[in-house]
Amino acid sequence: MNNRIYLFDTTLRDGEQTPGVNLNQDEKVEIALRLEKLGIDIIEAGFAAASPGDAAAVRAVAKAVTKPLVVSLARTNKEDIDAVINAIGDFDNTGIHIFIATSPIHRERKLGMTKEQVLEKAAESVAYAAKHFSHIEFSCEDATRTELEFLSEVAEKVIEAGATVLNFPDTVGYTTPTEYIKLFEYVKANTPGIEKVRLSCHCHDDLGLALINSISSIGAGVTQVEGCINGIGERAGNVALEEVAALLETRKDYYGKETGINLVEIARTSKLVSRLTGIAIPPNKAVVGGNAYSHSSGIHQDGVIKDKSTYEILKPETIGFTETKLVMGKLSGRNALKKRFEKLGYTVGDEQLKEIFSKYKNLADRKKEIFDEDIIALLETQPSKDQSYIYNFKDFSLHILPDNQYRAFVNIVHQDGSVIEGIGEGNGPIDAIYKGIDTAISIPDTELIDYKINSISKGKDSIGEVFVKVRSKGSLYQGRAINVDIIVASADAYIDAINRISAHSEDYSTI
Numbered sequence: 045m046n047n048r049i050y051l052f053d054t055t056l057r058d059g060e061q062t063p064g065v066n067l068n069q070d071e072k073v074e075i076a077l078r079l080e081k082l083g084i085d086i087i088e089a090g091f092a093a094a095s096p097g098d099a100a101a102v103r104a105v106a107k108a109v110t111k112p113l114v115v116s117l118a119r120t121n122k123e124d125i126d127a128v129i130n131a132i133g134d135f136d137n138t139g140i141h142i143f144i145a146t147s148p149i150h151r152e153r154k155l156g157m158t159k160e161q162v163l164e165k166a167a168e169s170v171a172y173a174a175k176h177f178s179h180i181e182f183s184c185e186d187a188t189r190t191e192l193e194f195l196s197e198v199a200e201k202v203i204e205a206g207a208t209v210l211n212f213p214d215t216v217g218y219t220t221p222t223e224y225i226k227l228f229e230y231v232k233a234n235t236p237g238i239e240k241v242r243l244s245c246h247c248h249d250d251l252g253l254a255l256i257n258s259i260s261s262i263g264a265g266v267t268q269v270e271g272c273i274n275g276i277g278e279r280a281g282n283v284a285l286e287e288v289a290a291l292l293e294t295r296k297d298y299y300g301k302e303t304g305i306n307l308v309e310i311a312r313t314s315k316l317v318s319r320l321t322g323i324a325i326p327p328n329k330a331v332v333g334g335n336a337y338s339h340s341s342g343i344h345q346d347g348v349i350k351d352k353s354t355y356e357i358l359k360p361e362t363i364g365f366t367e368t369k370l371v372m373g374k375l376s377g378r379n380a381l382k383k384r385f386e387k388l389g390y391t392v393g394d395e396q397l398k399e400i401f402s403k404y405k406n407l408a409d410r411k412k413e414i415f416d417e418d419i420i421a422l423l424e425t426q427p428s429k430d431q432s433y434i435y436n437f438k439d440f441s442l443h444i445l446p447d448n449q450y451r452a453f454v455n456i457v458h459q460d461g462s463v464i465e466g467i468g469e470g471n472g473p474i475d476a477i478y479k480g481i482d483t484a485i486s487i488p489d490t491e492l493i494d495y496k497i498n499s500i501s502k503g504k505d506s507i508g509e510v511f512v513k514v515r516s517k518g519s520l521y522q523g524r525a526i527n528v529d530i531i532v533a534s535a536d537a538y539i540d541a542i543n544r545i546s547a548h549s550e551d552y553s554t555i
């Protein structure tokens with residue numbers, strides 16, 4: 045297939061170079077098996093010479109997977125190459141990845157080598173590895189800061205020595221798409237034998253260009269893309285392979301390329317890598333971020349309710365997420381609220397929705413997150429049509445007195461529009477407010493016998509739900525109210541009980 049792009053996953057090698065990440069053998073095998081399900085073509089399982097543990101993990105990965113080819117990284121020396129041979133040389137589905145830096149800064153300042161010495165090391169090491177492996181990838185580390193003529197010289201020599209894949213990494217995330225395309229075009233035009241090998245890109249994200257650089261290089265003849273799940277890796281990380289796969293799939297109309305990726309495995313793979321590496325996925329991360337399929341503003345939510353494609357270019361189910369989410373918040377509109385009620389099993393008419401919606405907006409202004417419980421509570425506290433409320437709580441002010449005493453000034457609006465004032469003092473704010481209500485609406489032979497408060501949803505700004513029981517002339521009356529402000533909920537609940545008492549007694553209703 046000439047439009048096939050091979051995906052080379054280095055989560056277990058470059059990904060493990062993420063500061064703070066250390067994967068043991070079992071974890072590497074678990075990730076590798078998941079990468080196999082995902083449809084990765086080549087797995088770079090580690091750097092066998094790095095430690096006996098890494099060599100053993102590379103071997104365990106090669107033993108565990110059957111479909112992907114497994115490679116290990118090695119420097120251009122016999123010891124590193126022998127470590128790879130010892131680890132996986134006896135398996136069929138394996139290869140080696142040899143690298144040396146080619147840029148002037150790396151040659152001179154890091155390796156202390158001349159161009160000739162680098163050339164010799166590169167060719168010599170590939171020739172040695174070719175005795176043991178038929179798949180040999182060679183990388184010119186820091187290729188994007190290397191003289192183009194020198195890249196071609198190295199490429200020619202390693203191809204002669206037996207390299208089958210040539211990788212030109214943007215090791216420090218320095219290149220631009222146009223420069224990267226030029227690099228590949230130059231090497232293709234100036235390297236004898238280049239048509240015999242697969243060209244590969246390996247982009248780091250120091251300037252946020254890893255994805256565009258990788259994708260641009262495909263246009264210049266690259267058929268292998270290297271990267272890590274979730275974009276982890278040395279410093280700012282590598283290109284996120286799930287982004288490459290999702291982009292090539294979503295814009296197949298534009299790029300016309302195929303990968304072997306089973307897209308529905310992306311979510312599971314991403315979550316596993318995040319859990320085992322301890323690197324959290326940012327909520328706004330492309331393709332796999334928690335917000336990638338969530339819509340929070342009313343206009344977007346309305347569009348998505350009418351047709352998901354208005355604001356979604358990739359279906360969450362395609363990637364393995366369960367569904368599109370409409371996140372309820374202060375920017376949500378009526379259509380989203382109605383939809384949420386429907387989802388929760390409530391049918392709400394247009395008039396009722398209008399009424400609830402203004403309460404919803406008031407609540408949303410005061411609360412960071414709106415949970416389903418909050419939304420249900422809004423519906424349940426709608427007064428029933430036949431209930432005539434005589435008193436409505438308006439507002440209050442509280443004063444702290446010496447000895448932890450409180451004084452409350454309360455204002456209550458009567459059905460006829462007049463405002464009744466009351467003053468009360470008590471041991472706490474609620475005690476003071478209740479006494480203030482008692483002085484405003486004096487109902488004889490009435491006693492508060494129970495007060496309960498629950499939180500309806502989650503978080504510090506959760507809605508409080510207050511229940512009260514009041515005994516009046518031997519009968520029990522309940523009152524209930526909800527509010528993010530628990531003092532207001534308490535006052536409303538008490539007045540709710542008083543309204544119920546009043547509804548049963550002509551005398552009180554005229555007080």
Ligand SMILES: CC(=O)SCCNC(=O)CCNC(=O)[C@H](O)C(C)(C)COP(=O)(O)OP(=O)(O)OC[C@H]1O[C@@H](n2cnc3c(N)ncnc32)[C@H](O)[C@@H]1OP(=O)(O)O
Binds near residue numbers: 118120143
């Ligand atoms: C761009 C990349 O991501 S490259 C991969 C980076 N990954 C890693 O480094 C992880 C694994 N590394 C390690 O565990 C260790 O660095 C080891 C075991 C490989 C080497 O450890 P040490 O022998 O103690 O060497 P150290 O790491 O201090 O220095 C690296 C040496 O390798 C040399 N070197 C670097 N790259 C290459 C290369 N491609 N070919 C040959 N030599 C190289 C350096 O010049 C330096 O040599 P020096 O000791 O003569 O100065």
Ligand SMILES: CC(C)C(=O)C(=O)O
Binds near residue numbers: 143183184
């Ligand atoms: C070893 C090479 C491929 C590498 O990781 C880089 O240059 O970034």
Ligand SMILES: [Mg+2]
Binds near residue numbers: 213246248282
């Ligand atoms: Mg790298």
